[in-house]
Amino acid sequence: MSTHHGRPDSIAARTVDLTKVYGIGDAEVHALDGVTVEIHAGEFTAVMGPSGSGKSTLVHCMAALDTPTSGSVFLGETELAHLKDKELTELRRDRIGFVFQAYNLVPTLTAEENVLLPLAIAGRKPDPDWYDTVIDAVGLRDRLGHRPNEMSGGQQQRVACARALMSRPTIVFADEPTGNLDSTASAEILAFLRDSVRDFGQTVVMVTHDPVAASYTDRVIFLADGKVVDELRSPTSETVLAHMSGARRGPETGQGHAALHTA
C-alpha cells in the first residue's frame, strides 16, 4: 500500500503559484492565475466554480496531463516539472487515476480488460483481493465481459472509476464524473468515490458543478477566474450553495456566470 494512504495530515499533492495561460496577445486567457492549493491525503476534495474558471485546467495540470505555464505541481514529494515524458507516463500509470466526464473507455476492450488496462500496460498482475474489493464496490461483477457499447453511461462510468482505482494510485482525479448521469447513477458513483476514501484511504479530487455532489466530499475549493477564492470544510448542499453565491460576489464581482443559476 502506498505510503500516502491513510495519513490524514500528509499532503498527497499540491500546487504552488500555478499559472496556465492560453493564447497570446489579445487572445491571452489566464485559465489559472497563481493557484496554490494542498490536497490532503485520504480526503475527498471537491473543486467548484463557474464554467471557465479553470477547474479542468487545474486537475489536468495536477494529473500530469497538461503542463503549466509557470508555478509547480508536486505529487507527494515529486515535482512534475522535473520529469521527462517517460517518467510522467509512469506516474500517470502507477500513481494517478483519472475519471473523465465522457467515460473514455477503450471500445475494443471488455469492462474487465478496461479495468485492468493500467496494470496490464505496466505488465503487472492485479492483487486478487483488491480486484474483488473494487469490482464488488462498483457492482460490476455481472458486466465484466461486456464491451463499452453494451453498457449504460452509469455502468461505463463505474468501469472508469474501477480503472482509476485498480492500480491504487496516490490520488484519483475526477472531472465532472457525474456530468452525464442522472441522479441515481450519480449517487452510485459519488457513494463509490466517498467509500473509497473512507474505507480504503484513497485520496480523491473531484470537479463538480453540483452542490449535492459536493456534499459527499470532505472539503470544497472554490475557483473563480483562475484563482482560489474560497474554501469550505465538511460541506452540505446548503452551505455549498451559500458559498457559491458568495464566490460569485468574490474579488472580481460582476464576472459571475449564468451557469451558477442552474445549480
Place this chain on the structure above:
Amino acid sequence: MLRFTLRNVMARKVRLLLSALAIVLGVGFLSGSLVFTDTMGKSFDNIIGGSIADASVRLTGIDRTSLSAALNIDQRTLPASLVSTVASAPGVARADGSVYGQGMFVVKANGKLLGGTGAPTMALNFNDAPNASGEPTVTIARGRAPEKTGEVVLDQRSAENAGYEIGDTVRMVTAGDQPRVAATLVGYADFAGGGLAGATMVLFDTRTAQDLFMDGKDAYTSIELTADKGVSQEQLVKAVEPLLPKDAEAVTGKHQADEFKSVVDTVLGYLNTFLLVFAAIALVVGSFLIVNTFSILVAQRSRELAILRALGASRGQVARSVLAEAVVVGLLGASAGLALGFGLATGLRAVFASFGLDLSATSLVFSARTILVSYVVGVTVTMFAAYLPARRAARVAPVEAMRDGTARPERSLRRRWIVGTAMAVLGGTLVTTGLMGDGGWGAAQVGLGMFTVLMAIAVMSPAIAVPVLAPLGALYARVFGTTGRLATQNSLRNPGRTAATASALMIGLALVTTISILAASVSASIDSGIDEQFTSDFLISNAIGQSFSPSIADDVRHVDGVGVIAPAQLTSLKVDGDQLNADATDSRALEQIFHITYVSGDAAVGDREIALMEDRANALGVKVGDDVTLSFASGDLPSRVTGIYQSTYVVADAVIPFSTLTAAKVQRADTSIAVNAEPGADKAALARDLDAATADFPTVTVQNKDDFAEAQRGQVDQLLYLIYALLGLAIVIAALGIVNTLALSIVERTREIGVLRAVGLSRRQLRRMVRLEAIAISLLGAVLGIGAGLLFGVILQQIVKDQGITDLAVPWVRLVVFIAVATVVGVLAAVLPARRAAGLNVLRAISTH
C-alpha cells in the same frame, strides 16, 4: 455542392494525397510504358525512313515479316550485271548494289563483344546511295570512306562504345570462312535515320564486302533503286520487273517499310503488353488503396454527411459529392502520374540502353493518346474504386447525425462468403476453360480466371482474417502483453478495412509467389533435363544463339585430348508448311555424344532425310517412311522421314544432315559444338586448351555441364528478377495502403489513444502497438498471398508439365524470405503513423470528438 467537395479535398489533403499516390504510381507506370514504346516505335520509324530507298530488287522467298527468318544466312546473290541492267530501265535514275553481311561482330578494344547482348551488327558495303527522301543513307562524319581491303568505317557511337579511334585496328569476327578480320578504322559514319537503336554499322568498300560475304563473287544481296523525278515507286517496280531473273523480285520502298514495321510492331506489341500487364497490376492494387481511403473517410464523415442529409441533401447529392472528390483525386493523380511516367520512360530508356537498345538519338514521344489514356484510366479507376464508399455514404441515415458515429456495425460476413465463393467458382471455371483452349485467348482466360480468384479471396478476406489473425494475436499477447493484445484487437475491430489493406499486398505476393514457383520449377526441370541428357563433356556455343564460323569446329577438332566433336547448326524451315526449327548436324557424331531415343526408325544421315521429334511428327501426322516437303527461302526440297525420336533438350524439333543446308543454299555457320574428351584425357587441361583455341572469338563460350546448367538457370533468374522488380511496384503501393489505413485509423482513434496515454501507455508502447498492427496487416496479406500463389504455382506447373516443366519445385526458403519482407514492409509502413500517434497531445486527443 462542388464547393463542399473542394473544401473536403483541401481539408484532407494528406490523406487524399496518399491515395492519389497509388494512382500516380499506376498511371506513371502506364504512361511510362506508353511513352517508352512510342519512343521506340519512333526511333525505328526513323531508321526505316533513313535507310529505305524508292524501290529495291532482292531475292524472293524470304519471309521478312518473321523474326526466325534471320536464323538462316541466305547464300544466293544477285549478279553485278543486274545492276547495270536495271539502271537502264526507264524511270530509273540510279541503281546501287548493296552487300549485306550477316553474322559479323566487332570485338571491342578490351576483347569483349560489341553489342553481344542482342543488338544486331550490320556489315555493309559503303556507297552514297540515297534513301527515299533523296539523302544518302550513310555519310562519312569524320575521316574518310573505306577504299580498299584492310580499311573499315564504323558508326560513331559504336566506335566510341568499342573504344576505337581513327587509325586503330578494329578486330571483327564473322560466321563465314574468314572468321577473323582486322582492318584499320579510317572514318566514322553517320546514319541518315539518326540513331541506330543500338545496332552497329560496319562499312567496307564494295570489293572487300564481296570478298567477305559474297564468296568473292562480283555480286550483291540487293539493289537499291532511285526513281527519276515524277516516277512513282510503283512505276519504278513495274519498269524493272521484266528484267529480273527468276528468283529476284522488285518491291517498293513503301512495301519494305511496311514489312519492317510489322516486325517492329510485333516486338513492340509484346513489350507493350508485358509492361502494361504490370501497370494494370499496379492500378488494381492501387484501387484497393483508394477504396479503403474513401471508405474510411466516409465512415469518419458519416456524422457530417448525416447532417447534410438532415438539412435536405438527397442521397444522390451525397454520393455525387464523394464521387466528385474521387474525380479531383483522379485528375491530380493522373497529372502527377504523367510527369512520373516521363521520368520512368527515361529510366526505361537507360535500362534498355544497358542491354544494347540505345534510343538516345530519339527524344521521348509524348503522344496525345498517352495523355488521354492516362487521364481516362486515372479518373476511371479512382471513380470505380470510390463508387462503393460513395454508395455507402448516401445510405447514411439522417439520425446518425445525433449518434456517436464511430462504431458502425460491420455488414454480415455471410454475404461476403456467398459472393466470394461465386467469384472463386467463376475464376476456377475460367482457368479450366482457358487451359483447354489455347493460344493468346486461352492464356488471357487463365489470367482473368486467376485475377477473379484473387478478387474472390479479397472479398472473403474479412471473414478469413479472423481465423488467420487468431494465432498471431495469441503470439502477440504472449510476447508483447497488453500492447500486443491491443494491436490485435485494433486490427480486428474493422476486419473489412484490415482485409482490404492486406488484400493489396496479397495480390502482389500471390503473383510473386506464383512466378517464383514457376521459375524454381523451370530451373529444377532444366537441371534434371541437363542431368539426364547433357552427356557431352563440353558444349561450345553462343550465349544468345548467334551462329559462328565452321572453322572454329576445325580448330577444336585438332586440340589435344578431344575425342569426338559434333557441330550443329540451328536452322529455320517449313515442313509441309509448318514452321519449325531444326538442327542440321552429323547425326553419327552427335549420337556418339548424346543419347537420342528413337520411337521408330533411325537417325537422318543421308541426303534428303529428316528425323522429327515425336510431338512434332504427331502434329504433322507423319510417320517413318513418309515423304515431306522442306521449304527454305530458296525453294522446296522433298525429304523422307527416317526416324521419330522422344522429346529431348539436346536437339530441336527436327534433325537434318548438313547436305540439306547446302542444297537449300543456306550458309553453313554453327550454333553449337558438342565435345567429348578422349578416354583418359585430363578434362581440366582440355577445358583450358579449348578456351585457348576459341580465345579469338568472344562470340563463343566453352561450357561444361555445370557451367551450362548455371547459364541456363541464370537466364531464368534474370527474367525472374526483372519480374520481381516490376511487381515491386505493387508491393510499394500495398505498403502505401498500410500507411494510409493506419494513419486514418489513428485519426479516427485519436481520443482512444489519448485515453491510453492518460492511463499510462508510454510513447514507446504506443508506437509498438501501431507497429504490431501494421505487421498483423502485412502478415495477413503475406499469408493469403503466399497461399494463393502456392495454389496458382502448383496448378500452372501441372499444366505446363507436358511442355518440359516436368519438375515441381517450391522455393520454401524464398517464401520464408517473402514473409520476412512482408514483416519489414509492415514495420516500415508503421513508422510515420506510429510517430504521429506518439506525438499526439494527450489532453487534446482526449477532448477530440
